[in-house]
Amino acid sequence: MASAEHAARPVRVLVVTPTGMAGQGGIDRLYFYLRQVEAVRGPQGVEMLYFAARGPAEGWRSMLGFPARVAAFLWTLVVKGVDIVHLNHSTHGSVYRKAVLAMLAGLAGRRVVIHFHGMVTAQDQAARPPWFRMLGWMARDADRIIVLGRYFAPFFSRALGAAPERIVVIPNGIPDFAPDIAPPKPHHGAPLILFAGEVGSRKGADLLVDALEKLAAITPHWRCVMAGNGDVDHYRARAAEAGLAERVSFTGWVDSDAVHGLMREAAIVVLPSRVEGLPLTLLEGACAGAALVASDVGAIPDVVVDGVTGAIVALDPQHIAARLAELLLSPERLGRAQAAARDSFVQHYEIGRFADRLRALYLEMARA
Numbered sequence: 001m002a003s004a005e006h007a008a009r010p011v012r013v014l015v016v017t018p019t020g021m022a023g024q025g026g027i028d029r030l031y032f033y034l035r036q037v038e039a040v041r042g043p044q045g046v047e048m049l050y051f052a053a054r055g056p057a058e059g060w061r062s063m064l065g066f067p068a069r070v071a072a073f074l075w076t077l078v079v080k081g082v083d084i085v086h087l088n089h090s091t092h093g094s095v096y097r098k099a100v101l102a103m104l105a106g107l108a109g110r111r112v113v114i115h116f117h118g119m120v121t122a123q124d125q126a127a128r129p130p131w132f133r134m135l136g137w138m139a140r141d142a143d144r145i146i147v148l149g150r151y152f153a154p155f156f157s158r159a160l161g162a163a164p165e166r167i168v169v170i171p172n173g174i175p176d177f178a179p180d181i182a183p184p185k186p187h188h189g190a191p192l193i194l195f196a197g198e199v200g201s202r203k204g205a206d207l208l209v210d211a212l213e214k215l216a217a218i219t220p221h222w223r224c225v226m227a228g229n230g231d232v233d234h235y236r237a238r239a240a241e242a243g244l245a246e247r248v249s250f251t252g253w254v255d256s257d258a259v260h261g262l263m264r265e266a267a268i269v270v271l272p273s274r275v276e277g278l279p280l281t282l283l284e285g286a287c288a289g290a291a292l293v294a295s296d297v298g299a300i301p302d303v304v305v306d307g308v309t310g311a312i313v314a315l316d317p318q319h320i321a322a323r324l325a326e327l328l329l330s331p332e333r334l335g336r337a338q339a340a341a342r343d344s345f346v347q348h349y350e351i352g353r354f355a356d357r358l359r360a361l362y363l364e365m366a367r368a
Helices: 002-008 026-041 059-079 093-107 122-127 130-141 152-159 205-218 232-241 256-265 280-287 317-328 331-349 351-367
Strands: 011-017 046-052 084-089 111-116 144-147 167-169 192-196 223-227 248-252 268-271 291-295 310-313
Touching: 011 026, 011 059, 011 351, 026 046, 026 280, 026 351, 046 059, 046 351, 059 093, 084 093, 084 351, 093 111, 093 130, 111 130, 111 351, 122 130, 144 152, 144 351, 152 167, 192 205, 192 256, 192 280, 205 223, 205 232, 205 317, 223 256, 232 248, 256 280, 268 280, 268 317, 280 291, 280 331, 291 317, 291 331, 310 317, 310 331, 317 331, 331 351
Parallel strands: 011 046, 011 084, 084 111, 111 144, 144 167, 192 223, 192 268, 223 248, 268 291, 291 310
Antiparallel strands: none
């Protein structure tokens, strides 16, 4: 009787994200996009429910409010008849919160998917802090582990002891906001180099400003916009000291529509990050037909194929400047990279592809 009832309804999946707020971080933005796809497509055998592990609170307020979130999680699990719990997390405090929810879901007999959006450094692996060991427990106990790219699969199996057959690579996706773009892109004036993200050392803003100073000595025909919050005043002053005030501008925080407008203008999207998973900024750049220049961290090499969709750079200003110059000084090379980036997006990173891969995973788990 229970199995007949289960077969008569869609598989119910509880998707757990950090805040539940579309504009707060890449994970919640990803699932905001997915909800838009669901609204058009309908359930198609899977009904997705959403739960915020932390909500909008931060710091100590988040910790004080977590017991109430746990109670709400258990209520949702039981009352809504959830079959699969899909836990999205990064590192540090995010791991602890999701570990509690994973344990409770397992005790309640639900299947558990953990979806890792963070980056583990060599220092983390050497030091093995408590959150790292907790991540290992989650990985070994989960029914499935979703990772963002090929880089992460061997890490979860070798460093954390997860069964390789439980690891699934599902890259992030975004909506196609630039279907009319047909590279090579025309440039009205100097080609635009766009940095979109938190303006700070984690995303390599310091490396980029130093690289742009060197780039100006190679070729003057470019301009740069650095769009994002963070230590904006510091880097604006640093750019001015380097003599870049007239060609490098800082917007501060801008909404997604404004970012997409900048992406459509951009000849190159650059992101020399020190730590990354699979940044949506690069997917947005590919969507808009920009050449991509980024560091070799996390799943970035899956998107930025050196010499094809753009250039992989070392965390070195001189190298970043040289690779930017290669593209700027060769319109043919730049146009080919733009076209390849756009093609790669359409084939692999459009949000519908992400939705299809998730649905296939959920249905496979329900049949197992």
